């Protein structure tokens with residue numbers, strides 16, 4: 171078991187995994203930003219940036235990702251474009267991004283489910299959150315980086331709440347949160363968890379273009395059959411029943427009118443329709 175982490179221990183932990191290089195930081199702004207700069211400077215495919223603490227951790231749309239020291243797992247992987255678009259170039263960039271978000275969420279979800287009781291499986295709150303006990307335990311941020319019109323790399327950032335200190339104060343949250351130690355009621359070695367998630371991620375990456383990926387994403391979908399509220403930028407909230415995912419990863423909902431509509435990942439937030447802001451935050 172590794173309690174402290176440093177560059178040499180990270181390299182030892184990852185030995186044998188088919189990754190690019192790896193860099194460890196005690197403190198960093200955002201692992202996604204460092205990984206993007208590294209990708210621009212020629213980082214090999216599957217290079218990894220890991221940090222104990224992020225001072226400017228980000229979620230989607232510049233939302234904040236809380237990453238205090240000693241309690242969370244925060245890392246980013248460089249996925250080189252040359253390895254991403256080779257198998258289905260005609261499907262293009264638009265098809266790729268939802269799959270990469272799914273790749274990260276599935277890797278986390280599957281890793282957690284190896285440890286969680288089968289009655290309480292981790293699930294994916296579409297598109298990019300991993301829930302346990304219906305609270306957010308992890309988030310995924312896939313960001314594309316371009317060189318002119320050419321996709322250079324996608325940075326896949328993953329944040330997982332491990333110890334209770336990782337759970338933000340309730341007033342900083344738009345959805346209830348928890349951490350793995352609270353759910354398992356036992357201590358968790360963050361670095362063993364990192365290795366396990368990376369192994370799952372490498373496994374799923376082999377099937378990035380397969381219909382299996384979206385099917386697995388759909389099987390782990392939270393709130394299936396339930397009524398949810400969609401919060402969209404610049405539009406009134408919408409209520410619908412979660413039906414599933416389309417093969418392209420779009421969310422399929424039935425509205426109160428009976429009409430079935432689909433949403434492409436990225437611009438919406440989702441919560442159960444009957445859930446107020448006051449569900450207690452666990453683990454703090």
Ligand code: BT5
Pocket residue numbers: 199200201202203224226227228229230231233234235236237243244245246298299306307308309310311327328329330331336337338342343344345347348
């Ligand atoms: C996400 O965004 O959930 C993506 C989070 C990705 C974080 C990783 S950490 C490594 C890499 N480097 C980065 O800078 N980022 C990535 P989104 O769905 O937009 O959710 C953001 C919202 O989650 C915030 O507005 C808060 O309400 C909530 N939140 C912030 N920190 C949290 C935490 N530690 N646990 C649970 N919820 C949190």
